[in-house]
Amino acid sequence: MDAVEDIVIVGAGIAGLTTALGLHRLGLRSLVLESSHSLRVTGFAFITWTNAWRALDAIGVGDYLRQHHNQLYGLQSASTVSGLQTSEISFKAKGKNGEHDIRCLQRKVLLEALLKELPNGTIRYSSKVVSVEESGYLKLVHLADGSILKTKVLIGCDGVNSMVAKWLA
Template sequence: MEDVVIVGAGIAGLATSLGLLRLGVSSVVLESADSLRTSGSALGIWSNGWRALDAIGVGHILRAKYNKLSGIVITSVSSGVQTAELPFRDSHTQGGDLEFRCVNRRVLLETLANELPIGTIRYSSKVVHIQSEDHAKSIHLSDGTVLETKVLIGCDGVNSVVSKFLGFSTPAYAGRTSVRGFVNFQDGHGLEAKFFQFFGKGVRFGVIPCDDYAVYWFITFRPSSLEKEMVEDPAKVKQLVLSKLGKVSDKIMRVFEETELENMVCAPLRFRYPWEMLWGNISKDNICVIGDALHPLTPDIAQGGCSALEDSVILVRLLARALKRNDEGNEHHAITEALEKFARERRWRCFDLISTSYIVGYIQQSDGVLLQFF
Protein backbone atom coordinates (compact mmCIF):
# COMPACT_ATOMS: atom_id res chain seq x y z
CA MET A 1 0.00 0.00 0.00
CA GLU A 2 1.45 3.35 -1.13
CA ASP A 3 0.37 6.67 0.36
CA VAL A 4 0.42 8.46 -2.99
CA VAL A 5 0.85 7.15 -6.55
CA ILE A 6 1.44 9.72 -9.28
CA VAL A 7 0.98 8.68 -12.91
CA GLY A 8 3.35 10.52 -15.24
CA ALA A 9 6.88 11.88 -14.72
CA GLY A 10 6.33 15.18 -16.51
CA ILE A 11 6.44 18.67 -15.01
CA ALA A 12 3.26 18.27 -12.94
CA GLY A 13 4.12 14.76 -11.74
CA LEU A 14 7.68 15.49 -10.64
CA ALA A 15 6.75 18.84 -9.05
CA THR A 16 3.96 17.16 -7.07
CA SER A 17 6.23 14.36 -5.87
CA LEU A 18 8.94 16.82 -4.84
CA GLY A 19 6.45 19.12 -3.14
CA LEU A 20 5.06 16.24 -1.11
CA LEU A 21 8.60 15.17 -0.17
CA ARG A 22 9.34 18.69 1.12
CA LEU A 23 6.32 18.32 3.43
CA GLY A 24 7.28 14.84 4.63
CA VAL A 25 5.04 12.69 2.41
CA SER A 26 6.54 9.97 0.20
CA SER A 27 5.15 9.06 -3.21
CA VAL A 28 5.73 6.78 -6.17
CA VAL A 29 5.84 8.19 -9.72
CA LEU A 30 4.89 5.80 -12.53
CA GLU A 31 6.33 6.63 -15.96
CA SER A 32 5.44 4.53 -19.01
CA ALA A 33 8.65 5.44 -20.87
CA ASP A 34 12.02 3.88 -20.00
CA SER A 35 13.51 7.31 -19.10
CA LEU A 36 12.47 10.93 -18.58
CA ARG A 37 10.51 12.34 -21.54
CA THR A 38 12.82 15.22 -22.37
CA SER A 39 11.39 16.14 -25.78
CA GLY A 40 9.56 19.43 -26.20
CA SER A 41 12.48 21.86 -26.55
CA ALA A 42 11.77 24.57 -23.98
CA LEU A 43 8.99 26.50 -22.31
CA GLY A 44 8.40 30.02 -21.09
CA ILE A 45 7.90 30.41 -17.35
CA TRP A 46 6.18 33.51 -16.00
CA SER A 47 6.14 34.90 -12.44
CA ASN A 48 3.45 32.49 -11.23
CA GLY A 49 5.53 29.53 -12.38
CA TRP A 50 8.64 30.87 -10.64
CA ARG A 51 6.70 31.34 -7.40
CA ALA A 52 5.68 27.68 -7.61
CA LEU A 53 9.26 26.57 -8.32
CA ASP A 54 10.42 28.62 -5.32
CA ALA A 55 7.80 26.92 -3.16
CA ILE A 56 9.19 23.48 -3.97
CA GLY A 57 12.78 24.65 -3.57
CA VAL A 58 14.30 24.60 -7.07
CA GLY A 59 13.69 28.15 -8.37
CA HIS A 60 17.19 29.34 -7.46
CA ILE A 61 18.81 26.43 -9.32
CA LEU A 62 17.03 27.26 -12.57
CA ARG A 63 17.30 31.06 -12.32
CA ALA A 64 21.09 30.72 -12.33
CA LYS A 65 20.96 29.07 -15.76
CA TYR A 66 18.55 31.30 -17.71
CA ASN A 67 18.34 34.99 -18.58
CA LYS A 68 15.45 37.14 -17.40
CA LEU A 69 13.77 38.77 -20.40
CA SER A 70 12.94 42.46 -20.23
CA GLY A 71 10.00 42.64 -22.64
CA ILE A 72 8.40 41.67 -25.91
CA VAL A 73 9.11 42.99 -29.42
CA ILE A 74 6.28 42.57 -31.95
CA THR A 75 6.95 42.58 -35.70
CA SER A 76 4.74 42.21 -38.79
CA VAL A 77 5.40 39.11 -40.89
CA SER A 78 4.11 40.93 -43.98
CA SER A 79 6.24 44.09 -43.82
CA GLY A 80 9.06 43.13 -41.48
CA VAL A 81 8.36 46.38 -39.60
CA GLN A 82 8.39 46.41 -35.80
CA THR A 83 4.89 47.38 -34.63
CA ALA A 84 5.31 47.47 -30.84
CA GLU A 85 7.69 46.96 -27.95
CA LEU A 86 6.31 46.35 -24.47
CA PRO A 87 8.25 45.92 -21.21
CA PHE A 88 7.29 43.10 -18.86
CA ARG A 89 5.64 45.04 -16.04
CA ASP A 90 3.44 43.74 -13.23
CA SER A 91 0.24 45.82 -13.24
CA HIS A 92 -0.50 44.71 -9.67
CA THR A 93 2.82 45.96 -8.26
CA GLN A 94 3.89 49.57 -8.68
CA GLY A 95 7.18 49.59 -10.56
CA GLY A 96 7.45 45.78 -10.35
CA ASP A 97 8.68 43.59 -13.20
CA LEU A 98 7.10 40.40 -14.42
CA GLU A 99 9.59 37.56 -14.33
CA PHE A 100 9.82 35.67 -17.61
CA ARG A 101 12.55 33.21 -18.53
CA CYS A 102 12.70 30.50 -21.17
CA VAL A 103 13.77 27.17 -19.68
CA ASN A 104 15.04 24.03 -21.39
CA ARG A 105 12.41 21.37 -20.65
CA ARG A 106 15.02 18.62 -20.23
CA VAL A 107 16.91 20.69 -17.65
CA LEU A 108 13.68 21.46 -15.76
CA LEU A 109 12.70 17.79 -15.56
CA GLU A 110 16.21 16.67 -14.58
CA THR A 111 16.39 19.37 -11.89
CA LEU A 112 13.13 18.13 -10.35
CA ALA A 113 14.07 14.45 -10.70
CA ASN A 114 17.53 14.94 -9.14
CA GLU A 115 15.92 16.24 -5.94
CA LEU A 116 13.89 13.04 -5.50
CA PRO A 117 15.16 9.91 -3.72
CA ILE A 118 16.43 7.14 -6.00
CA GLY A 119 13.59 4.75 -6.81
CA THR A 120 10.80 7.33 -6.53
CA ILE A 121 10.33 7.27 -10.31
CA ARG A 122 9.51 3.83 -11.68
CA TYR A 123 10.15 3.72 -15.40
CA SER A 124 8.55 1.32 -17.93
CA SER A 125 5.41 1.37 -15.76
CA LYS A 126 2.47 1.77 -18.11
CA VAL A 127 -0.96 1.94 -16.42
CA VAL A 128 -3.55 -0.17 -18.23
CA HIS A 129 -6.37 -0.39 -15.69
CA ILE A 130 -7.59 1.36 -12.53
CA GLN A 131 -9.89 -0.38 -10.08
CA SER A 132 -11.63 0.75 -6.88
CA GLU A 133 -11.04 -1.40 -3.81
CA ASP A 134 -12.98 0.04 -0.86
CA HIS A 135 -11.01 3.14 0.16
CA ALA A 136 -7.96 2.18 -1.91
CA LYS A 137 -7.32 2.21 -5.65
CA SER A 138 -5.68 -0.71 -7.47
CA ILE A 139 -3.41 0.28 -10.35
CA HIS A 140 -2.68 -2.46 -12.88
CA LEU A 141 0.47 -2.09 -14.99
CA SER A 142 1.22 -3.62 -18.38
CA ASP A 143 3.84 -5.97 -16.89
CA GLY A 144 1.27 -7.53 -14.53
CA THR A 145 2.28 -5.52 -11.44
CA VAL A 146 -0.58 -4.27 -9.24
CA LEU A 147 -0.14 -1.38 -6.80
CA GLU A 148 -2.60 -0.16 -4.19
CA THR A 149 -2.69 3.44 -3.05
CA LYS A 150 -4.50 5.79 -0.70
CA VAL A 151 -4.30 8.61 -3.29
CA LEU A 152 -4.01 8.47 -7.08
CA ILE A 153 -2.94 11.61 -8.98
CA GLY A 154 -3.08 11.69 -12.77
CA CYS A 155 -0.29 13.77 -14.35
CA ASP A 156 -0.17 11.72 -17.54
CA GLY A 157 -0.71 14.39 -20.19
CA VAL A 158 -3.27 14.95 -22.92
CA ASN A 159 -3.85 11.20 -23.43
CA SER A 160 -4.34 10.63 -19.71
CA VAL A 161 -5.59 7.23 -18.57
CA VAL A 162 -6.61 8.74 -15.23
CA SER A 163 -8.69 11.56 -16.76
CA LYS A 164 -10.54 8.97 -18.88
CA PHE A 165 -11.27 7.02 -15.70
CA LEU A 166 -12.79 10.21 -14.25
CA GLY A 167 -14.97 10.65 -17.33
CA PHE A 168 -13.19 13.41 -19.24
CA SER A 169 -13.40 13.30 -23.03
CA THR A 170 -10.43 13.19 -25.40
CA PRO A 171 -8.95 16.69 -25.90
CA ALA A 172 -10.17 18.44 -29.06
CA TYR A 173 -8.07 19.51 -32.05
CA ALA A 174 -7.69 23.31 -32.11
CA GLY A 175 -7.34 23.45 -35.90
CA ARG A 176 -3.70 24.55 -35.72
CA THR A 177 -0.32 22.89 -35.89
CA SER A 178 2.72 23.86 -33.84
CA VAL A 179 6.40 23.37 -34.67
CA ARG A 180 8.92 24.01 -31.89
CA GLY A 181 12.69 24.05 -32.11
CA PHE A 182 15.79 24.55 -30.03
CA VAL A 183 19.26 25.61 -31.22
CA ASN A 184 22.63 26.26 -29.54
CA PHE A 185 25.15 28.71 -30.99
CA GLN A 186 28.72 28.06 -29.87
CA ASP A 187 29.67 31.66 -30.67
CA GLY A 188 26.54 33.11 -29.03
CA HIS A 189 23.27 34.10 -30.71
CA GLY A 190 23.72 37.89 -30.40
CA LEU A 191 20.04 38.51 -29.58
CA GLU A 192 18.83 40.87 -26.88
CA ALA A 193 17.18 39.35 -23.80
CA LYS A 194 13.68 39.91 -25.20
CA PHE A 195 10.76 37.84 -26.48
CA PHE A 196 10.59 38.38 -30.27
CA GLN A 197 7.13 37.68 -31.65
CA PHE A 198 5.85 37.89 -35.25
CA PHE A 199 2.27 38.02 -36.59
CA GLY A 200 0.55 38.11 -39.96
CA LYS A 201 -0.75 36.06 -42.89
CA GLY A 202 -2.40 33.59 -40.51
CA VAL A 203 0.96 32.74 -38.92
CA ARG A 204 2.30 33.39 -35.44
CA PHE A 205 5.88 32.64 -34.45
CA GLY A 206 8.32 33.60 -31.76
CA VAL A 207 12.03 33.51 -30.96
CA ILE A 208 13.06 33.44 -27.29
CA PRO A 209 16.66 33.43 -26.01
CA CYS A 210 17.20 31.10 -23.04
CA ASP A 211 20.74 32.19 -22.19
CA ASP A 212 23.59 33.73 -24.22
CA TYR A 213 23.89 30.66 -26.46
CA ALA A 214 20.58 28.74 -26.61
CA VAL A 215 17.43 29.90 -28.39
CA TYR A 216 13.94 28.41 -28.37
CA TRP A 217 11.51 29.10 -31.20
CA PHE A 218 7.94 28.15 -32.11
CA ILE A 219 5.54 28.68 -34.98
CA THR A 220 1.81 27.95 -35.15
CA PHE A 221 -0.35 27.93 -38.28
CA ARG A 222 -3.50 26.42 -39.77
CA PRO A 223 -2.21 23.71 -42.14
CA SER A 224 -3.70 23.23 -45.59
CA SER A 225 -4.47 19.68 -46.75
CA LEU A 226 -1.09 19.57 -48.54
CA GLU A 227 0.74 20.87 -45.46
CA LYS A 228 -0.90 18.22 -43.28
CA GLU A 229 0.90 15.60 -45.41
CA MET A 230 4.21 17.51 -45.23
CA VAL A 231 4.35 17.55 -41.42
CA GLU A 232 5.13 13.83 -41.40
CA ASP A 233 8.59 14.51 -42.88
CA PRO A 234 11.02 16.55 -40.69
CA ALA A 235 12.93 17.90 -43.70
CA LYS A 236 9.71 19.12 -45.30
CA VAL A 237 8.58 20.60 -41.98
CA LYS A 238 11.72 22.72 -41.84
CA GLN A 239 11.22 23.95 -45.41
CA LEU A 240 7.58 24.71 -44.60
CA VAL A 241 8.61 26.73 -41.55
CA LEU A 242 11.21 28.71 -43.51
CA SER A 243 8.60 29.51 -46.19
CA LYS A 244 6.28 31.08 -43.61
CA LEU A 245 8.74 33.46 -41.93
CA GLY A 246 8.19 36.44 -44.22
CA LYS A 247 10.51 39.42 -43.87
CA VAL A 248 12.76 38.85 -40.86
CA SER A 249 16.28 39.94 -39.96
CA ASP A 250 19.31 37.79 -40.69
CA LYS A 251 19.74 37.04 -36.97
CA ILE A 252 16.19 35.69 -36.72
CA MET A 253 16.48 33.73 -39.96
CA ARG A 254 19.73 32.17 -38.71
CA VAL A 255 17.90 30.74 -35.67
CA PHE A 256 15.58 28.72 -37.91
CA GLU A 257 18.14 27.80 -40.55
CA GLU A 258 20.66 26.38 -38.05
CA THR A 259 18.18 24.26 -36.09
CA GLU A 260 18.91 20.56 -36.60
CA LEU A 261 16.00 18.34 -37.64
CA GLU A 262 16.28 16.22 -34.48
CA ASN A 263 15.78 19.38 -32.39
CA MET A 264 12.36 20.11 -33.91
CA VAL A 265 8.98 18.84 -32.72
CA CYS A 266 5.81 19.09 -34.81
CA ALA A 267 2.37 18.37 -33.35
CA PRO A 268 -1.29 19.36 -33.69
CA LEU A 269 -2.50 21.70 -30.93
CA ARG A 270 -5.10 20.20 -28.62
CA PHE A 271 -7.18 21.65 -25.82
CA ARG A 272 -10.01 20.69 -23.50
CA TYR A 273 -13.29 22.54 -23.92
CA PRO A 274 -13.44 25.01 -21.02
CA TRP A 275 -16.97 24.05 -19.96
CA GLU A 276 -15.66 20.59 -19.05
CA MET A 277 -13.87 22.33 -16.17
CA LEU A 278 -17.25 23.35 -14.76
CA TRP A 279 -19.04 20.00 -14.78
CA GLY A 280 -16.22 17.44 -15.11
CA ASN A 281 -14.81 15.37 -12.25
CA ILE A 282 -11.52 17.07 -11.44
CA SER A 283 -11.53 14.81 -8.40
CA LYS A 284 -13.58 11.79 -7.43
CA ASP A 285 -13.16 9.99 -4.10
CA ASN A 286 -9.36 9.68 -3.68
CA ILE A 287 -8.39 10.37 -7.34
CA CYS A 288 -7.65 13.67 -9.07
CA VAL A 289 -5.94 14.97 -12.21
CA ILE A 290 -3.68 18.00 -12.72
CA GLY A 291 -1.57 19.60 -15.44
CA ASP A 292 -2.24 18.64 -19.06
CA ALA A 293 -4.27 15.65 -17.89
CA LEU A 294 -6.76 18.17 -16.50
CA HIS A 295 -6.49 21.30 -18.64
CA PRO A 296 -4.57 20.94 -21.93
CA LEU A 297 -4.58 24.39 -23.50
CA THR A 298 -3.15 26.03 -26.58
CA PRO A 299 0.27 27.68 -26.03
CA ASP A 300 -0.79 31.24 -26.86
CA ILE A 301 -0.29 32.72 -23.36
CA ALA A 302 2.59 30.43 -22.30
CA GLN A 303 0.75 29.11 -19.26
CA GLY A 304 0.81 25.33 -19.82
CA GLY A 305 3.85 24.63 -17.65
CA CYS A 306 3.10 27.50 -15.24
CA SER A 307 -0.45 26.33 -14.53
CA ALA A 308 0.77 22.75 -14.02
CA LEU A 309 3.21 24.03 -11.40
CA GLU A 310 0.39 26.04 -9.78
CA ASP A 311 -1.73 22.87 -9.64
CA SER A 312 1.10 20.96 -7.99
CA VAL A 313 1.77 23.45 -5.19
CA ILE A 314 -1.90 23.94 -4.31
CA LEU A 315 -2.63 20.21 -4.34
CA VAL A 316 0.47 19.36 -2.29
CA ARG A 317 -0.40 21.79 0.49
CA LEU A 318 -3.96 20.48 0.81
CA LEU A 319 -3.06 16.80 0.47
CA ALA A 320 -0.07 16.78 2.83
CA ARG A 321 -2.22 18.32 5.54
CA ALA A 322 -4.81 15.54 5.10
CA LEU A 323 -2.25 12.70 5.03
CA LYS A 324 -0.40 13.93 8.12
CA ARG A 325 -3.46 13.92 10.36
CA ASN A 326 -3.14 11.43 13.21
CA ASP A 327 -6.72 10.26 12.85
CA GLU A 328 -6.49 6.96 10.93
CA GLY A 329 -10.24 6.39 11.03
CA ASN A 330 -11.00 9.62 9.17
CA GLU A 331 -7.97 9.64 6.86
CA HIS A 332 -9.92 8.69 3.74
CA HIS A 333 -12.51 11.36 4.45
CA ALA A 334 -9.75 13.95 4.93
CA ILE A 335 -8.13 12.93 1.62
CA THR A 336 -11.43 13.16 -0.26
CA GLU A 337 -12.17 16.53 1.29
CA ALA A 338 -8.70 17.85 0.34
CA LEU A 339 -9.10 16.78 -3.29
CA GLU A 340 -12.58 18.30 -3.46
CA LYS A 341 -11.21 21.58 -2.15
CA PHE A 342 -8.45 21.46 -4.76
CA ALA A 343 -11.07 20.95 -7.48
CA ARG A 344 -13.11 23.93 -6.25
CA GLU A 345 -10.03 26.17 -6.14
CA ARG A 346 -8.82 25.24 -9.63
CA ARG A 347 -12.07 24.90 -11.59
CA TRP A 348 -12.54 28.56 -12.57
CA ARG A 349 -8.81 29.18 -12.89
CA CYS A 350 -8.57 26.39 -15.48
CA PHE A 351 -11.71 27.66 -17.26
CA ASP A 352 -10.12 31.12 -17.47
CA LEU A 353 -6.75 29.89 -18.77
CA ILE A 354 -8.20 27.58 -21.44
CA SER A 355 -10.65 30.24 -22.71
CA THR A 356 -8.14 33.10 -22.70
CA SER A 357 -5.46 31.06 -24.45
CA TYR A 358 -7.84 29.90 -27.18
CA ILE A 359 -9.28 33.39 -27.81
CA VAL A 360 -5.84 35.04 -27.89
CA GLY A 361 -4.65 32.45 -30.42
CA TYR A 362 -7.78 32.86 -32.53
CA ILE A 363 -7.36 36.64 -32.70
CA GLN A 364 -3.62 36.60 -33.31
CA GLN A 365 -3.79 34.06 -36.14
CA SER A 366 -6.85 35.38 -37.92
CA ASP A 367 -6.62 36.11 -41.65
CA GLY A 368 -9.48 38.63 -41.40
CA VAL A 369 -8.59 42.30 -41.91
CA LEU A 370 -10.73 43.44 -38.95
CA LEU A 371 -9.25 40.99 -36.46
CA GLN A 372 -5.72 41.58 -37.74
CA PHE A 373 -6.19 45.29 -37.12
CA PHE A 374 -7.64 44.60 -33.66
Protein backbone atom coordinates in the same frame (compact mmCIF):
# COMPACT_ATOMS: atom_id res chain seq x y z
CA MET B 1 3.31 -8.79 -7.58
CA ASP B 2 1.04 -6.62 -5.46
CA ALA B 3 2.55 -3.65 -3.65
CA VAL B 4 0.95 -1.04 -1.41
CA GLU B 5 1.87 2.63 -1.73
CA ASP B 6 0.30 5.55 0.14
CA ILE B 7 0.49 7.96 -2.83
CA VAL B 8 0.89 7.04 -6.50
CA ILE B 9 1.39 9.70 -9.17
CA VAL B 10 0.92 8.63 -12.79
CA GLY B 11 3.22 10.51 -15.17
CA ALA B 12 6.78 11.82 -14.75
CA GLY B 13 6.37 15.04 -16.70
CA ILE B 14 6.46 18.54 -15.25
CA ALA B 15 3.21 18.12 -13.31
CA GLY B 16 4.05 14.67 -11.93
CA LEU B 17 7.58 15.51 -10.81
CA THR B 18 6.51 18.86 -9.34
CA THR B 19 3.73 17.14 -7.40
CA ALA B 20 6.14 14.48 -6.12
CA LEU B 21 8.68 17.11 -5.07
CA GLY B 22 6.03 19.22 -3.35
CA LEU B 23 4.88 16.17 -1.38
CA HIS B 24 8.50 15.26 -0.58
CA ARG B 25 9.10 18.78 0.79
CA LEU B 26 6.09 18.18 3.08
CA GLY B 27 7.58 14.89 4.28
CA LEU B 28 5.25 12.66 2.26
CA ARG B 29 6.63 9.81 0.17
CA SER B 30 5.12 9.13 -3.23
CA LEU B 31 5.78 6.79 -6.13
CA VAL B 32 5.75 8.21 -9.66
CA LEU B 33 4.87 5.79 -12.46
CA GLU B 34 6.30 6.60 -15.90
CA SER B 35 5.44 4.53 -18.97
CA SER B 36 8.68 5.24 -20.83
CA HIS B 37 12.05 3.68 -19.92
CA SER B 38 13.60 7.04 -18.95
CA LEU B 39 12.74 10.68 -18.32
CA ARG B 40 11.09 12.15 -21.43
CA VAL B 41 12.59 15.52 -22.22
CA THR B 42 10.77 16.22 -25.49
CA GLY B 43 9.85 19.79 -26.20
CA PHE B 44 12.27 22.66 -26.01
CA ALA B 45 11.32 25.65 -23.89
CA PHE B 46 8.45 27.81 -22.70
CA ILE B 47 7.95 31.24 -21.19
CA THR B 48 7.48 31.30 -17.42
CA TRP B 49 5.98 34.31 -15.67
CA THR B 50 6.28 35.59 -12.13
CA ASN B 51 3.71 33.25 -10.62
CA ALA B 52 5.47 30.18 -12.05
CA TRP B 53 8.70 31.33 -10.41
CA ARG B 54 6.92 31.67 -7.08
CA ALA B 55 5.81 28.04 -7.42
CA LEU B 56 9.33 26.93 -8.38
CA ASP B 57 10.68 28.83 -5.36
CA ALA B 58 8.12 27.12 -3.10
CA ILE B 59 9.41 23.66 -4.07
CA GLY B 60 13.04 24.76 -3.81
CA VAL B 61 14.30 24.79 -7.42
CA GLY B 62 13.76 28.44 -8.40
CA ASP B 63 17.22 29.74 -7.52
CA TYR B 64 18.97 26.89 -9.36
CA LEU B 65 16.84 27.43 -12.48
CA ARG B 66 17.36 31.22 -12.45
CA GLN B 67 21.13 30.58 -12.71
CA HIS B 68 20.55 28.79 -16.02
CA HIS B 69 17.90 31.05 -17.61
CA ASN B 70 18.16 34.76 -18.35
CA GLN B 71 15.39 37.13 -17.40
CA LEU B 72 13.40 38.60 -20.29
CA TYR B 73 12.63 42.29 -20.27
CA GLY B 74 10.61 42.42 -23.46
CA LEU B 75 9.86 40.86 -26.82
CA GLN B 76 10.18 42.25 -30.31
CA SER B 77 8.13 41.09 -33.23
CA ALA B 78 8.28 41.98 -36.91
CA SER B 79 5.46 41.91 -39.41
CA THR B 80 6.19 41.39 -43.09
CA VAL B 81 2.57 42.14 -43.98
CA SER B 82 3.06 45.90 -43.81
CA GLY B 83 6.73 46.01 -44.77
CA LEU B 84 8.82 44.93 -41.74
CA GLN B 85 6.95 46.88 -39.13
CA THR B 86 8.30 46.01 -35.69
CA SER B 87 6.64 46.21 -32.33
CA GLU B 88 7.95 45.72 -28.82
CA ILE B 89 6.26 44.41 -25.71
CA SER B 90 7.94 45.49 -22.48
CA PHE B 91 7.94 43.36 -19.32
CA LYS B 92 9.54 46.10 -17.22
CA ALA B 93 6.28 47.19 -15.58
CA LYS B 94 6.03 46.36 -11.91
CA GLY B 95 3.31 44.12 -10.60
CA LYS B 96 1.66 44.58 -7.23
CA ASN B 97 4.36 42.35 -5.64
CA GLY B 98 7.40 43.91 -7.33
CA GLU B 99 9.06 43.44 -10.69
CA HIS B 100 7.93 40.69 -13.01
CA ASP B 101 10.20 37.65 -13.33
CA ILE B 102 9.82 36.35 -16.87
CA ARG B 103 12.20 33.81 -18.38
CA CYS B 104 12.34 31.30 -21.18
CA LEU B 105 12.74 27.99 -19.35
CA GLN B 106 14.25 24.91 -20.99
CA ARG B 107 11.99 21.93 -20.34
CA LYS B 108 14.91 19.49 -20.05
CA VAL B 109 16.69 21.62 -17.43
CA LEU B 110 13.46 21.94 -15.42
CA LEU B 111 12.78 18.19 -15.46
CA GLU B 112 16.36 17.36 -14.52
CA ALA B 113 16.28 19.89 -11.65
CA LEU B 114 13.06 18.34 -10.30
CA LEU B 115 14.46 14.82 -10.67
CA LYS B 116 17.70 15.75 -8.88
CA GLU B 117 15.76 16.88 -5.80
CA LEU B 118 13.68 13.70 -5.49
CA PRO B 119 14.82 10.75 -3.37
CA ASN B 120 16.15 7.71 -5.24
CA GLY B 121 13.41 5.24 -6.04
CA THR B 122 10.67 7.86 -6.38
CA ILE B 123 10.19 7.16 -10.09
CA ARG B 124 9.39 3.73 -11.48
CA TYR B 125 10.07 3.67 -15.22
CA SER B 126 8.55 1.28 -17.79
CA SER B 127 5.36 1.27 -15.72
CA LYS B 128 2.46 1.78 -18.10
CA VAL B 129 -0.92 1.99 -16.38
CA VAL B 130 -3.53 -0.05 -18.28
CA SER B 131 -6.47 0.26 -15.90
CA VAL B 132 -7.60 1.45 -12.49
CA GLU B 133 -10.29 0.04 -10.26
CA GLU B 134 -11.55 0.65 -6.76
CA SER B 135 -11.38 -1.87 -3.94
CA GLY B 136 -12.84 -0.43 -0.76
CA TYR B 137 -10.80 2.63 0.17
CA LEU B 138 -7.89 1.54 -2.06
CA LYS B 139 -7.32 2.12 -5.77
CA LEU B 140 -5.89 -0.83 -7.71
CA VAL B 141 -3.51 0.35 -10.42
CA HIS B 142 -2.96 -2.36 -13.04
CA LEU B 143 0.29 -2.12 -14.99
CA ALA B 144 1.16 -3.51 -18.42
CA ASP B 145 3.64 -5.97 -16.88
CA GLY B 146 0.77 -7.63 -14.98
CA SER B 147 1.62 -6.17 -11.58
CA ILE B 148 -0.90 -4.35 -9.43
CA LEU B 149 -0.22 -1.43 -7.12
CA LYS B 150 -2.61 -0.68 -4.29
CA THR B 151 -2.76 2.93 -3.21
CA LYS B 152 -4.72 5.18 -0.91
CA VAL B 153 -4.19 8.28 -3.09
CA LEU B 154 -3.96 8.27 -6.89
CA ILE B 155 -2.91 11.44 -8.70
CA GLY B 156 -3.16 11.64 -12.48
CA CYS B 157 -0.48 13.70 -14.21
CA ASP B 158 -0.46 11.52 -17.29
CA GLY B 159 -1.56 13.98 -19.94
CA VAL B 160 -4.18 14.06 -22.62
CA ASN B 161 -4.74 10.28 -22.84
CA SER B 162 -4.87 9.88 -19.06
CA MET B 163 -5.85 6.47 -17.73
CA VAL B 164 -6.66 8.13 -14.40
CA ALA B 165 -9.05 10.57 -16.09
CA LYS B 166 -10.71 7.69 -17.99
CA TRP B 167 -11.23 5.87 -14.70
CA LEU B 168 -12.78 9.00 -13.11
CA ALA B 169 -15.14 9.62 -16.05
